[in-house]
Amino acid sequence: MRSLSLLLLSASCALILSIAYAHPPQGEWKKKLTWKEDWVQVWKTVKKEAWETKWKKVSVPIWKEVQVPVWKEEQVPDWKIVKKPKIEEREVPAWKDVKVAEWKKVTKPIWVPTKVAVWKEIKVPVWKEIQVPFWKDIQVPVWKEVQVADWKQMFEPQWVKMGIPGEKFLGKDHEGWEYTSHDLWRKKLVWKPVWKKVWRTEKKQEWRTEKKEEWRTEKVQEWKTEKVQEWKQDKKLEWKDEWVQVWKNSKKQIWIKEKRETWVEEKVQIWRTEKKQVWATEKKQAWKDEWQSKQVPVWKEVKVQEWKKVWKPVWEKVWVPISHHGHGWD
Template sequence: MRIQRSLVFCALGTLSLLTLVAGKALIDQQTAESQANSATVAQQRIGWDHDHHEVHEHHYHEHHHDPGFWKKKVTWKEGWKKIWKPAKKQIWNPSWKQIWKPIWVPVKVPAWKDIKVPAWKQVWKPIWKEIKVPAWKEIQVPDWKKIWKPVWVPTKVPAWKDIQVPAWKQIWVPVWKEIQVPAWKEIQVPEWKQYWTPQWIKVGIPGEKYLGKDPEGWEYTSHDLWKKKLVWKSHWKKIWKPAKKQIWVPSKKLEWKEEWKQIWKPAKKQIWVDDKKLEWKEAWKQIWKPAKKLIWIPDKKLEWKESWVQIWKPAKKQIWVEDKKLEWKEAWKQIWVPGWKEIWVPAWKKIWRPVIISEWFPTPDHHDHHHEHVEHGWDRKDAQPQGSNKVVWKRDDKATQLKPVATVDFQSAKATEVRTSAAVGTKPIATAAAAPTPGQGFKFPGA
């Protein structure tokens, strides 16, 4: 698989190289053809044909019209180009710093606690000892006596009781009833608004129009003319206008509602109540008569008795109490340290770009009496020394660019013109310099 991939890459590289070579050859061929055509045009512009030099000379002497020529000049125009230059920007980078923070560590420390421990102490305490002593007691002995006593016999007698009996009373209570009341809500409704925009249209003018006469008396007319007419074109735009919409909003209405309330009204009810009737009944009553009885009554005798009492004596007990100890604990804190970051900032660089301008030059005088002053007294600052080449340009009406025609050696052309005029006696013909080598295109200075 790797070998096949290498072979594919080699084939693609060879194909691209052949394509570049073929394109380069085609470009060189087109450049050579264009330069050959330019040399022909230059010869036609600079010189004249040998067969028609007399006609041109006669025409030159009649009109004295100087055709001149246009020359392209390359100047350098100042400009500014936006570039990016490296710079440094201060940033803050996160880092960690070791710190020590105090913390409380719970510890246990010894301490003495006051406690009470039990102990026994011998004491003598007085106690009362129970004894019995004789005595006479006045007592009551029972006896029975016949008596008549009144008793109440329970009976039932009628009576009237005031009671409350339930009844219903009609009342009216106010209640709030939910109702809907009409209201107006501000809304936006769509509407179409017509507006007119001006627009130029092309309108034909029928018939012919008289344009005038020329110096020879010929009249000129035109047909099918067109004129511009301003018309207003209708458009519709959607707008929103305010309107009111009836809505129903909730409200409350106070109404009286019939209700029945339970009340209690007084009434009388016959009941039987308990009553008592006094009657006399025979009975035997127990009575008590006095008598004497020998009894032993308890008494107390004071004696001292040995005893041990438990007492609590103070003591100390070692205990461990909770305490806190201050210690330092290692920790890490995030800090920000300054740093520099490589960035690119915009800057402006001064550049010089070539600009081609056209200058018009008159044709040098080719008469015999001005051979020694070929330049006709022109003193131009851009005149080149003898042997330097000038670039002659022609204007292309179909394009905005100016194309170079050929490279002409004006000094050689003038020398040839002088020799030809002296030998033949006709108007000299400018000789074009050798055409540039195919593939050698025009380059700007510094390119």
């Protein structure tokens, strides 16, 4: 045991001396390309739902005052030449009956002034209710078709291997030998249930703004013809008893004045109806263009930040030993 310890001690001392007096290993420093893991920040384009304002041109009814020509009747003075009868007196001889006075009862017509009722047409203003259209924004439900994922059980055909136990006769050859088989296998078609993802169409209710035409009541002034009762002066023919004196005839030549009718021209003023054009203000319905805004959904591309794993090339400095096999030593 002691000899073994001395042997090991001498071997270790020889190894230490050989290492101390040995030559250092020869080599050189070289660059080695390696790949190093690193994380870099990148930007990814994604679609984000946003709202965009769109303008739509619509026509709305308005009332516009316009000047329209109308004809108005008015009375204008004028002069007219008329012929009037003129009585000229002259004396002519005639036989005159001398009358004896006597009284006689006679019935004479007389005109009695009276008032009679007449109907006169006049224009009176009235207010008439009319229906005027206007546009009103309302919300109406609409149905939108959307795709919804669903699982549906379906059956797919599949061939399975099925064994037939026992001996089976297969036939004979040309020499009469019989061919038989044992435990044959055959294919059997079965239907295997599988679940598949399908898309079905469903209706989703949404609301959208529409314009609905409604009617409101407005009052406009019109003129209507009415009859009013008036009283005018008139003459009424009546009969009245009266005593008059009459004379008996007795012829006597006398000179009497005779009236002769002649015609003379005379200028008189009259009133003539003329139509004069004037301008009246009326309301006329017109259409005015207006712009209405509406929010519609759009897809907008935005940049989002994320981290990506990359491999970068790195040059490392390594010591490469030089081998000297040609000289007979390592």
